[in-house]
Amino acid sequence: MLKKSAVFTAPRSQESSGLLLACYQDKVAKQHIHANAAQLNTLQFLQNLLNNLLLNIAYEHASTLEKLWFKRPEACKSLYIFGGVGRGKSMLMDLFYQACPILQKRRVHFSAFMMEVHAFTHQCRQQHISDALPRLAKQIRNSVRVLCFDEFHITDIADAMILGRLFTALFELGVIVIITSNRHPNDLYQGGLQKEQFLFFIKVLENAADIVELSALEDFRLQQASTHKIHYCFPLDAYANAFIQHHFDSLTLCAPRQSVVLEIWAHHITLEAVHKGIALSSFDELCVQSLGSADYIKIASLFHTVIIANIPKLTVAMRNEAKRFVSLVDALYEHKVTLICSSAVPIIEIYTEGDGSFEFERTVSRLIEMQSARYLQTALSSRQL
Incomplete structure (x- = not known):
């Protein structure tokens, strides 16, 4: 499903600090966007995640002797960004994705990703494989360290029941997930059947990710x-x-x-x-x-x-x-x-x-x-x- 990528050699943290702000300011200078305080606030969460991610990867690739001298950095948390339409969520995630030097990364629209998930589980059923979701999570982790989902939404009970198990496995394997959505996690499956099946996924997501609202007032x-x-x-x-x-x-x-x-x-x-x-x-x-x-x-x-x-x-x-x-x-x-x-x-x-x-x-x-x-x-x- 996903292509394998080369191993990353992390740069020094000072080289990445402030990188996203510089990219954002460049867009403002070129009049591609207008500066917005709410966007800048959300951008800082993305910058903090990038800094911490690079520190973790640098630590993982350090020698045993180097690890004796440096404290293990805090574990990376995923990020869930929600807010009204046209507020700049996808644009900010794209800034992060483009600036992130990690080669093991993927950006995908959520609907396309769920199509891949259903195709994989269907193939496993035909081959009488019972552990499709843990197997899929391992396959994803072998290819990516960072997974960016755009336009996250849940309207189907089958998707709602799959996501809790799949994301639990992804988080346990150390995959960092960045999500944009129009809704807070608690509001993702409004009016859906068997909503109690979805509560497990919400708990998993809230434990593994920071929930950030992009509260810009205008649809840009x-x-x-x-x-x-x-x-x-x-x-x-x-x-x-x-x-x-x-x-x-x-x-x-x-x-x-x-x-x-x-x-x-x-x-x-x-x-x-x-x-x-x-x-x-x-x-x-x-x-x-x-x-x-x-x-x-x-x-x-x-x-x-x-x-x-x-x-x-x-x-x-x-x-x-x-x-x-x-x-x-x-x-x-x-x-x-x-x-x-x-x-x-x-x-x-x-x-x-x-x-x-x-x-x-x-x-x-x-x-x-x-x-x-x-x-x-x-x-x-x-x-x-």
Whole structure:
């Protein structure tokens, strides 16, 4: 599942002290972000973790004689960062990840990680292996020392029951985990079935990690949003139809619209048209049928531009469709896909009540950011690599 990495030789602690602040200040100087006190406070927790981690690794690699002269550093604790959408959690974790000199590290979106976990446990069941989770934890530890999870959330009882055992094993093996989430651990599984099964995981997490709230007041993605509705059109009318047609024609040089059937993980997904990295589809095709994160990640990896027509105003009765739309937007966002769409309502009104409406706030924030000039430039740059 995970690639093996080279062994790390730790630098002196003074070389890493203040490193994250310097990286943050560089982003401010380049006007990529605005300085924010709440972010700086959270950044210090990440810096302390980095300092302590490097001291621990240096101690582990010291000779027996050197260990007689130096006191063993405090054990590293993991870090769980929570707060509202668009407050900078992922950006701060990325600063840590990029600056951390340890080669045995991995950053992964939580949905993608859980897909790997389920695939591994399924394979073990087929081979009649009963200790899948301890085995998986050892495999992860053989490859990584630091594991960064973005957008941690729990909506499935199977995931809730797995996580306690898996994370207990990871922590016991010395894996340092950094997590970003929109919710405090106590609020991760609101309204879920058999919540008592999840309480064990919460206790494990609180014992092994510092819980830090990033309490910035503003959604910084909103500040980046373009003032022009270039890639998002509402309401659904004749103009919206022309909007979708215009974008497809201009991007494909008027290529014919011929449907294509993709086979992904035994699913058959019909796309209205495909042409050289551009896919045209509809909300019904992508979110009404029973697709999952694996399907959306595959689509995001195949196409640099996705055009989605006819996104409706989602109601309480469309909870499953809303959940799939969240997974779809997450996949497109993580892969820096350019998104063009037509909808019945403005972005902030797509799904405002019902189960999962809190989690949908992240999707709203991401949809807004995906209209920004900065995101579109990043998407273009990643396409050219």
